[in-house]
Amino acid sequence: MSESTGAAAAVSEPPRLKISDEIAIEMVGVNKWYGDFHVLKDIDLTVKRGERIVICGPSGSGKSTMIRCINRLEEHQRGNIVVDGIELTDDLKRIDEIRREVGMVFQHFNLFPHLTILENCTLAPIWVRKMPKKEAEDIAMHYLERVKIPEQALKYPGQLSGGQQQRVAIARSLCMNPRIMLFDEPTSALDPEMIKEVLDVMVGLAEEGMTMLCVTHEMGFARQVANRVIFMDYGQIIEQNEPELFFDNPQHDRTKLFLSQILH
Amino acid sequence: MTMTHADESTSEAYVRDRMVEDAAPPSSSVGAIGWMRANLFSSIPNTILTLLGIYIVYLVVPPLIEFTLVNAVWEGEDRTACAQAHGACWPYVEAYFWTFIYGRYPDPERWRVNLTFFLFAIGLVPLLVPQMPFKREGLIYMLAFFPVAALILLTGGDFTYAGFFLPMPEGELRFWIEFLLVAAAVTGGIYLLTREAGGNAKGTALSILAGFGVLAALFFVASIDFGLVEVETPLWGGLLVTLVIAVTGIAASLPIGIALALGRRSNLPIVRLISVIFIEFWRGVPLITVLFMSSVMLPLFLPEGITFDKLLRALIGVALFASAYMAEVVRGGLQAIGKGQYEGAMALGLRYWQMMSKIILPQALTLVIPGIVNTFIGLFKDTTLVLIIGLFDLLGIIQSSYTDPNWASPTQSHTGYLVAALIFWVFCFSMSRYSIYMERRLDTGHKR
Numbered sequence: 054m055s056e057s058t059g060a061a062a063a064v065s066e067p068p069r070l071k072i073s074d075e076i077a078i079e080m081v082g083v084n085k086w087y088g089d090f091h092v093l094k095d096i097d098l099t100v101k102r103g104e105r106i107v108i109c110g111p112s113g114s115g116k117s118t119m120i121r122c123i124n125r126l127e128e129h130q131r132g133n134i135v136v137d138g139i140e141l142t143d144d145l146k147r148i149d150e151i152r153r154e155v156g157m158v159f160q161h162f163n164l165f166p167h168l169t170i171l172e173n174c175t176l177a178p179i180w181v182r183k184m185p186k187k188e189a190e191d192i193a194m195h196y197l198e199r200v201k202i203p204e205q206a207l208k209y210p211g212q213l214s215g216g217q218q219q220r221v222a223i224a225r226s227l228c229m230n231p232r233i234m235l236f237d238e239p240t241s242a243l244d245p246e247m248i249k250e251v252l253d254v255m256v257g258l259a260e261e262g263m264t265m266l267c268v269t270h271e272m273g274f275a276r277q278v279a280n281r282v283i284f285m286d287y288g289q290i291i292e293q294n295e296p297e298l299f300f301d302n303p304q305h306d307r308t309k310l311f312l313s314q315i316l317h
Numbered sequence: 318m319t320m321t322h323a324d325e326s327t328s329e330a331y332v333r334d335r336m337v338e339d340a341a342p343p344s345s346s347v348g349a350i351g352w353m354r355a356n357l358f359s360s361i362p363n364t365i366l367t368l369l370g371i372y373i374v375y376l377v378v379p380p381l382i383e384f385t386l387v388n389a390v391w392e393g394e395d396r397t398a399c400a401q402a403h404g405a406c407w408p409y410v411e412a413y414f415w416t417f418i419y420g421r422y423p424d425p426e427r428w429r430v431n432l433t434f435f436l437f438a439i440g441l442v443p444l445l446v447p448q449m450p451f452k453r454e455g456l457i458y459m460l461a462f463f464p465v466a467a468l469i470l471l472t473g474g475d476f477t478y479a480g481f482f483l484p485m486p487e488g489e490l491r492f493w494i495e496f497l498l499v500a501a502a503v504t505g506g507i508y509l510l511t512r513e514a515g516g517n518a519k520g521t522a523l524s525i526l527a528g529f530g531v532l533a534a535l536f537f538v539a540s541i542d543f544g545l546v547e548v549e550t551p552l553w554g555g556l557l558v559t560l561v562i563a564v565t566g567i568a569a570s571l572p573i574g575i576a577l578a579l580g581r582r583s584n585l586p587i588v589r590l591i592s593v594i595f596i597e598f599w600r601g602v603p604l605i606t607v608l609f610m611s612s613v614m615l616p617l618f619l620p621e622g623i624t625f626d627k628l629l630r631a632l633i634g635v636a637l638f639a640s641a642y643m644a645e646v647v648r649g650g651l652q653a654i655g656k657g658q659y660e661g662a663m664a665l666g667l668r669y670w671q672m673m674s675k676i677i678l679p680q681a682l683t684l685v686i687p688g689i690v691n692t693f694i695g696l697f698k699d700t701t702l703v704l705i706i707g708l709f710d711l712l713g714i715i716q717s718s719y720t721d722p723n724w725a726s727p728t729q730s731h732t733g734y735l736v737a738a739l740i741f742w743v744f745c746f747s748m749s750r751y752s753i754y755m756e757r758r759l760d761t762g763h764k765r
């Protein structure tokens with residue numbers, strides 16, 4: 054597996070393309086294949102800073118793959134992705150830099166079960182941002198309070214409910230002070246009564262102006278916070294629009310079909 | 318459900334007006350009888366098994382007690398005491414006890430072995446007891462100070478180096494020039510290799526260089542004259558040799574095994590290939606063959622006049638052999654860690670080694686503690702095989718004492734083997750119990 058050290062990162066900063074400070078993420082003609090299977094087809098997407106985008110679409114349509122390309126959990130094979138002014142290439146330094154600025158929340162939380170909640174939150178600040186332990190803990194407690202579970206700080210993830218775990222996962226990402234947050238179906242592994250507590254945290258984030266890309270089928274959430282809703286199918290962006298227009302007046306047949314299925 | 322039911326249930330509407338307070342959990346066992354009924358005689362098959370167990374205990378324990386205590390000989394100066402014995406010959410064990418521990422290590426120098434044991438114990442305890450502070454210091458002590466101290470204490474230090482291959486007069490100078498050449502060649506080679514593979518060449522080369530630096534320091538310290546009498550390794554024996562081989566093997570096999578396991582799962586094809594070849598080679602040959610090869614074949618390949626200490630060769634053989642097994646145990650643990658853990662770590666911006674050392678390995682190693690300790694125990698017992706290349710470990714020294722006509726008696730060998738079994742069992746059982754304790758301690762209740 055690839056590796057690189059901290060000393061090297063400081064030497065040559067990856068060049069920041071001067072597109073515009075307004076643009077957080079720019080994907081141009083992105084294509085990806087799994088073997089012969091063409092998962093992403095000519096994806097073009099520009100996300101402005103502070104924009105909140107909800108991505109929906111049928112299972113297997115490539116939503117996860119698309120947002121995972123943004124922080125290089127998946128590699129794209131053709132096209133360009135520029136995140137925060139840094140173009141994603143094989144260069145490990147750039148990947149590291151982008152991952153530091155982009156937080157991600159997963160469907161299954163992916164908390165580290167052998168560490169306490171507090172340690173989960175302080176690990177990356179201490180090791181990636183080289184922050185003193187005390188400071189990292191203060192920041193972690195601050196964000197744990199924000200997601201309303203400071204009292205769980207010394208427990209282990211296995212001792213928390215799903216909703217609590219997901220809120221910890223959000224706090225853990227926030228501790229890195231990211232400029233962009235990616236959410237991949239953050240509520241779909243949760244029981245209904247826990248969904249709201251997680252969505253509330255996300256709404257709060259949105260209100261503070263965080264740039265967010267969120268794969269979700271929570272249409273209420275989409276209406277409430279999204280600037281734009283994107284519908285994907287067959288690895289392509291089929292339709293995108295403001296939430297009101299998207300939900301009330303979908304244009305494409307597939308969108309109509311999809312909406313009729315999830316809205317009953 | 319019928320209508321009447323539904324009607325009844327509505328007519329029995331109920332609203333709680335007082336909350337039930339928390340109560341203490343019920344005690345699970347009710348006295349000895351209750352425990353026995355629940356655990357030994359809960360069903361007919363269980364009862365049969367219990368009775369069978371009692372019968373086996375009856376078969377084994379009384380004869381053992383008879384042999385070791387009732388019929389045993391307790392006093393005596395030589396074989397005449399035990400000549401007619403039907404039980405253990407304890408005077409023989411008493412006469413030979415210190416030989417079992419030290420082998421032929423010269424009497425006046427045995428304090429050095431004792432000091433080594435002591436230094437080991439005070440280093441080990443803080444590492445094994447989780448509540449003790451100074452973990453980091455303890456680790457540095459055990460990995461840096463203790464090995465050097467043990468080497469010098471046990472051998473006497475004051476090594477002289479002649480060098481190996483350069484066409485110049487033998488001596489320290491030749492040795493050190495050769496050392497520098499080898500260090501430069503290895504570091505350069507690995508630098509080029511990692512650069513080719515797209516890894517972090519500079520960092521890797523630096524850490525290899527640091528390794529050579531440590532090695533150089535070790536060689537240098539070992540060459541200092543501390544005024545200790547030299548004790549050659551053929552004089553070592555007994556429990557001392559067993560522990561030296563086992564501890565070295567254990568200490569070396571875990572890190573090498575982890576490195577090999579990571580290498581085998583690496584994305585770099587060369588690293589993967591080297592790891593696979595190494596692991597499969599050492600797993601594919603029996604330890605006896607490794608030991609034979611090290612003592613018979615290796616000298617054939619070495620230049621004339623160069624001898625490699627026999628114990629050192631056995632140490633290297635055992636360590637590499639155990640590493641291959643350890644690598645597969647660790648790989649099993651790595652495989653059990655889900656993709657989500659890697660992704661969680663990567664998404665936070667952790668680098669490969671950070672991810673491995675903070676997230677993946679702690680979980681993987683915890684999962685395979687039973688397998689790791691299993692390998693340790695196997696290694697500990699396999700040390701007895703060094704007998705075949707003429708090293709006298711605990712079992713070897715006990716066996717060699719049977720040739721002493723002073724103590725020849727019908728039960729001498731039984732007694733000796735019993736002592737060997739007991740000592741081995743104590744060590745292995747302690748490892749086993751400790752591993753169970755650690756497993757419980759490290760369990761954070763995350764099993765889903």
Ligand SMILES: Nc1ncnc2c1ncn2[C@@H]1O[C@H](COP(=O)(O)OP(=O)(O)OP(=O)(O)O)[C@@H](O)[C@H]1O
Pocket residue numbers: 087090092110111112113114115116117118119
């Ligand atoms: N590692 C992989 N190898 C091969 N095919 C894959 C891999 N990962 C995903 N796929 C395929 O790529 C397609 C897109 O997957 P993706 O996870 O992006 O879908 P999705 O839109 O997120 O679906 P869901 O709503 O079920 O999460 C699917 O058909 C899936 O089977």
Ligand SMILES: [Mg+2]
Pocket residue numbers: 116117118237238
């Ligand atoms: Mg998905």
